[in-house]
Amino acid sequence: MVITLMENKESNYSIKDVIKKKIKEKIKQELLDEICEELKLEEEELTEEISSMLTKKTSSKPIIKLSKIPTAQIEEKTNVEIQVEKEIQKEVYISVKSILKIASHALKYANSKIPRENWVEVIGLLAGKLNKNDILLIEDAYPMGHGTAVYAEIKDYKNYVRAFxxxxxxxxxxxxxxxxxxSYGLFMSNEDMGTQTRYQKLWDKAVALVIDPYLIDGTSTGFEIYSANLKSKTWFxxxxxxxxxxxxxMLPEIMKFIHPIIEGKPVYLEYDED
Known part of the structure; x- marks a missing residue:
């Protein structure tokens, strides 16, 4: 009897264990199914989002159809690009020596030590030569004189002969x-055109350099070089x-350094020369 009861008890335990196990497995399966379903939904949503983003990016770009381009057209484009990259051909060159002499001469009669109403124009000659490519090289400048606030001319032609x-x-x-x-800019006035005409009648490639020393600011040389069309009476x-x-x-600093020389003073003094 005791054995039978024990057997029944063990049998009950084993049935309970089986039921518990099955319940656990069922719950586990249900949970797994639920997780899988959620993952599927998330995957679908993510896929839709990615597809939407890709569609937007693709639609924002124009559709380019590739077609064969004739070889001649490619060569023509290449030549244009090369032409643009080439340095602009210079019509005239000027030496550093000439620039410094001209700027110094201009500042000698128009500087901060002189009242503005007393500033005057200066005038001089340009000396040069032609290179093998027939391009003018301005090698030197010869200060010849000064005039009024708006006009200057070479008055003493003996000095002209000496310079020559x-x-x-x-x-x-x-x-x-x-x-x-x-201080009043770069251009050619009517009087300047008259002077330039005389020079170009002597030599058709003669040039006129106009300088405004107050345009020398670190971004500009402060001058332009002009020629004239005598038929149309225009300058360019x-x-x-x-x-x-x-x-x-560096040009402003250079001019500042040599300014005492322009005024006839030493650039610097020793301590016992004060």
């Missing part, structure tokens, strides 16, 4: 003239280059 001999001695020739416009700037090494950004 000096220029010839250097195996150069008079290739034009220069004058200043202190020439494309120029600088012969030698000159950083335009």
């Amino acid at each position: 001999k000096d220029i010839k001695r250097q195996r150069l020739f008079i290739c034009g003239w220069y004058h200043s416009h202190p 700037p020439l494309v120029y280059g600088i012969k030698g090494s000159l950083d335009v950004r």
Whole structure:
């Protein structure tokens, strides 16, 4: 009897265990199914979101149809690009020495030590030569005189003859003239056109350099080089280059340094020279 009861008890336990196990398995399966379903939903939502993003990106870009381009057309485009990249051809070159002499001459008669109403124009000669490509090289400048606030001319032609001999001695020739416009810009006035006409009648490639020393600000050389069309009586700037090494950004400091020389003073003094 006791054995039978024990057997029944064990049998009941085993049935309970089986039922518990089955319940656990069922719950586990249901949970797994639920998780799988959620994952599927998330996957579908994510897929839709990605598809939507890709569609937007694709639609924002234009559809490009590739077609064969004739070889001649490609070559033509390449030639244009090469042409653009080429340096603009210079029509005239000017030396650093000439620039410094002209700027110094202009500042001598129009600087901060002189009242503005007393500033005057200066005038001088340009000396140069032609290179093998027939391009003008302005090698030197010869200060000749100064005038009024709006006009300057070479008054003493004895000095003109002296300058001519000096220029010839250097195996150069008079290739034009220069004058200043202190503080009122770069252009050719009617009087300037008259002077330029006389130079171009002597030599058709003669040039005129106009400088405003107050435009020398670290971004500009402060001058332009002009030529004229004598038939239409118009003037136009020439494309120029600088012969030698000159950083335009340094030009104001250079002019400031040599300013005492322009005024006839030493650049610096020793302590016992005060």
